[in-house]
Amino acid sequence: MEMETRPGRVWAEIDLGAVRHNVRALLHRAAGARLMAVVKADAYGHGALPVARAALEAGADSLAVATLAEGVELREGGIRAPVLVFGDLLPEQLREAGRMRLDVTVHSLAGARYMSSLPGLRVHLKVNTGMNRWGVEPEQVGEVYRLLGGRLAGVYTHLSCADWDSGFTLKQLLRFERVLGSHPFGNVLIHAANSAGTLWYTRARYDCVRPGGALYGLHPRGDAGDPADEGLRPALSLKSYVAGKRLLAAGERVSYGATFRAVRPMWVATVPVGYADGYRRMLSGKGVALIRGRRRCLLGRVTMDACVFEADEEVEVGDEVVLLGEQGEERIGAEELGRLAGTINYEVATGLNPRRVERRYVSGV
Template identity: 40%
Template sequence: MNETDAPGGAALRARAEIDLAAVRANVRTLRQRAPGTALMAVVKADGYGHGAAPCARAAVEAGATWLGTATPQEALALRAPGSGVPAGVRIMCWLWTPGGPWREAIEADLDVSLGGRWALDEVTRAARLAGRPARVQLKADTGLGRGGCQPGDDWTELVAAALRAEAEGLLRVTGLWSHFACADEPGHPSIAAQLTRFREMVAYAEAQGVRPEVRHIANSPATLTLPESHFDLVRPGIAMYGISPSPEIGTSADFGLRPAMTLSASLALVKHVPGGHGVSYGHHYVTPGATTLGLVPLGYADGVPRHASSAGPVLVEGKWRTVAGRVAMDQFVVDLGGDEPEPGAEAVLFGPGERGEPTAEDWAQAAGTIAYEIVTRIGARVPRVYVNEGSGR
């Protein structure tokens, strides 16, 4: 176990326990879904709130050969001494803005994504300064409408410019890639349209002389449900943390995944109150009768969504309770219905569900959002506690 200790060895107010054995098992399951392809473990946003470096190490232990991040800073942190990420693991980052740390990325042997000529111009200048070629992956916008190069003249120009830079020894085109818009909705017409467009754009680039190491478009839902999209590499993100990317078509258990994060806190106070007692800001909850209230020392500053006020579920002493009134910055209240747990008793907001506790998906439903947001928003004020750190292949 590795945890951030409270001052003086005091008990933790709250904790997010991360089961690295679950991460490894999920990566193995995802590899089985895409046999014969490489797997990029996406650890952006601090590993979706789970901790980038520990989860990256666990994923590599389970067979991931690539890591993916959004920002170059995230990728550089994984290359830094002390991250524990093996030097031979390929790392890709894709969310660049003008003036980014291109030279540092080249010197750190990162794969960088290019979706337009401005980025190609900046990376080639950085390669000249670094005195070594950049590893670049060309991103195609096949229909998502976010990052990436448009098909047609824009793609033609980007491919031609990349090949000229490659001929000058300034870069190596290591990948061609794209991203789905609706892979979590099987049968959506955009899926087939994007696959067709991706194949066309890849075919054009290869006909011009691009020889990529990997071609990839499959995110978590596509890895699980769309084998024709697997190409050379799959890029699961949320699924490697055990959360279903598409609860409408399957739960985590249906996909053979186990949620890795359990968020809990110690009750800070238990007290008796009479009926008609207002609770929390605005008195949106008023006790219907004499009862007991429990104070949970977590709030929206810790990532508990305020939108889950009067709705978020919590397990206390084997019973589901519901947030009573508004979630505040640092705390919220649950109505214990007359039960009298001791202060310090565990309140579990979510976990795998194996002990009857709510899941991140339950909180997503309560807050009107997706489980991705629930786990990713858990703040740095909540210590991460890692269990099952041994490789356990």
């Protein structure tokens, strides 16, 4: 690889063509329902504004974020589509949300009382159907409806295990439908399906689906499953380069703690990616990278700024290193990397440090 064209020590390549493809694939699966693209956490580490624009271009008609600041970033970036904030906001934040034309979520009776005093605020009512994290209890929905009535733009719930437990998911949907049937909500947007719900539960689709991970080609099972099996394309690659190469003699050791010991003479490559970039220290002794189209084991500990991988004589300083993504015939998925690091694909993507890992957008097809 030409030194001059390298963006930095380590960079993320984000394929917006894959995001557009995934939006279209999910809309197809949703069979007539609309799509709210979840772009919280900086679009799961992919960059909120470019992803939001790509998702809207491909057919999403609204967006969702977790925090007020994430919503404000979209508005200041020129996004005019409806944006729902999932999180619980403080009174001053609710007023700011209204000024920025962001839709908010009511999670409690106290919240509903306060929101009823803010004219013009558009509210989605979240119902707790068994996740027991956020949302109004089913018994209190009537009172919230009395307070907010015509102010409600949507009613929703969140599925806690649509990736593995169909019995519990069905129970949640039945609780949700009981609430929907008990109040005259009228013409509001009904939504429940996260990625797993969108892919696997026809019943969960209602008016609108609300996928996050699947937009980025992340499999909803987290540390298992192949996105390709669901017709999804991973959007994120993580790349670096061979910054140094050396020949170890048998018995020499590698990195902090000297945990790896060469049993025979071997070539190793130093790659400038470390845990401060979001390449997790849990990958020590377990990680894998692609160099010259072959899988190479990570030797010893991940340090703050660099790692050492096995190499061979052909590997050259400047060679591209793929830490996540494809090279030649090989691929390292976020699911695999998550499994190796004892976590899930979502955390692999959201955990990259944008102050160190430059993002490069490619448009794909």
